[in-house]
Amino acid sequence: MDIVNILRDKILNSVDELVEEKKIQKPFNIDNIVVERPKKQHQGDYSTNVAMVLGKALSSNPRDIGELIKSKMGDEDIIDAVSLDGPGFLNIKINLKFWDSLIIEIMSNDKSYGEDRFGRGRKVNLEFVSANPTGPLHLGHVRGAVFGDALARLLEFVGFQVTKEYYVNDGGAQIGILVRTVYYRYLQTLGDDIALPEDSYPGDYLLPVAEKLLDKYGEELKNTEEFERDKIIREFSLEYMMKVIKSDLASLNIEMDNFFSEQTMINSNAIETALSTLKDKGLIYNGIIEAPKGKTHTDWEAREQMLFKSTKFDDDIDRPIKKSDGSWTYFAPDLAYHADKLKRGFDVVIDILGADHSGYVSRLKAVINAFAEKRVEFEVKLVQLVKLIKNEKVLKMSKRAGDYILIQDLLEEVNSDFIRFVMLTRNNDVPLDFDIDLMLSKSKDNPVFYVNYAHARISSVLKRAKELNMWPLSKVEDLEKRTFPLIENELTLVKKLSEWPNVVRQSAKFHEPHRIAFYLNEVASSFHSLYQSSYESGSYRFIVEGAQELCANRLALANSTQIVIRNGLSLLGIVPLDEMY
């Protein structure tokens, strides 16, 4: 168990004791009690606001309550001293022995240091990317992809059972466009001097599909009856495109658990089934939506459509299920899809969407509310768009051929780890400027290098120690017998390492993987500082030949640091480097 939880338990026990002794009343709301690392060193190793929270709940003086709790928290193995400061903070000084033992704990837990169980095995459906299968992935997809993947790793690390899901839009109108475009490309490949029709995908990324189509079918498609031909092209192109997309994802170190086909779902009559459930609940009707206010819609005309009564669940307007010509809107299959997620028994459903879909959120929530039969946690994470910068100009991404930056093209020049790290070093609801030139320059501005450099330095030290037979230690337990007091710089680092389990918990709880990236920077910084201190003083070294005993502790500290960095990077889906190149 990690230090924050240990302290928290001690604090809560103290409160319970005081209640039992009738020195204070039983408080109601104690969720706000936090145990955290204070910013200033003189404020102890950990501090808690318990006295102030209770002061408010019981409406009495925080400092009085603080004194009472303080008296209950003394003489413990891990607590050295408790002081009552400021408006009522309890500042806790941790015993030096504890920090020694933490190093051992990290080393013996290794890959599982920081793991948590608060997910309690609950099933999470995490939907992300879900790009239309009409072309390869481009830069616009990367952020959501990387974010979703990191979140999945994080949630698994804290005990959820995560299904990473990709919704394949293979049932809508855009597939018709895909088929038509591929057919024209096919004709062009055959030598026909023919221009692409108006409504088609202009990029040349469909040319290889046409070529492969030609390899397999020869010229015969030209004479095949249209319905049959479209069917062949459709299947062929979809399979091809999904293969490309999967390989794009793989090159970003992302692997989906499930590809959910819209068309397959439609074929199973899922839409009708879902709608009949909603009908039974009186949530479907035919009606006319009012014209949008504010803006003047010259082409607006009243139409009667089949509508979903999402206003019953706090949506602004009821949403159309069918277009006026009677065909499904995009929303109809998506509604059935979300009903299906619930049917599959997930406890937590998370959608990751681009911020340009923010208007879609309330109707999805309405769907979940309409169908959920048990308590389901539903959240839509919106990732802001990535602004692409090249030659100091913002690049407008459009589906026109030229300014389309494909993931494949990008990865030819840049390591995917860098892309991942940059994307994850930002809260997802702030827009991200992605400077291509900076990225291609492989400069020192590359933030992932800083963390990796710390990792590589440790690898290098351990490798050298191994050559000198100083590492690995014969047994981790050997370390327990030693009592080398950690010096100041070392303590700073160990204390930073002690935060890891809490960082994991908080990131997972709030679905914010960027906290991991920031934390790793802090760990790296703390390590670099310690490492560098030998240049300043000439005295501190991880390896001092002939001083095996002294070095054991230092090497163990380096090793635990590396474990934390490795665990952190692996949650971000980034491969740690043993040496810089």
Add this chain to the structure above:
RNA sequence: GGCCCCGUAGCUCAGCUGGAUAGAGCAACUGACUUCUAAUCAGUAGGUCGUACGUUCGAAUCGUACCGGGGUCACCA
């Protein structure tokens, strides 16, 4: 006009969901390489947390109203 997101150092961003004297990186300035890898480190300087009210022991954080920027708004996906 409605809804969503953002506004914190010159720039890019954190700020642990209400706590103590608001922090990093880049850029600027001063200093440290005969090494276990200087892609690093130590230090200096830089702030009306968009504005104004409010909630309370206490606000960058919560509420309301404004200001500024971005996104989005039936019969697209």
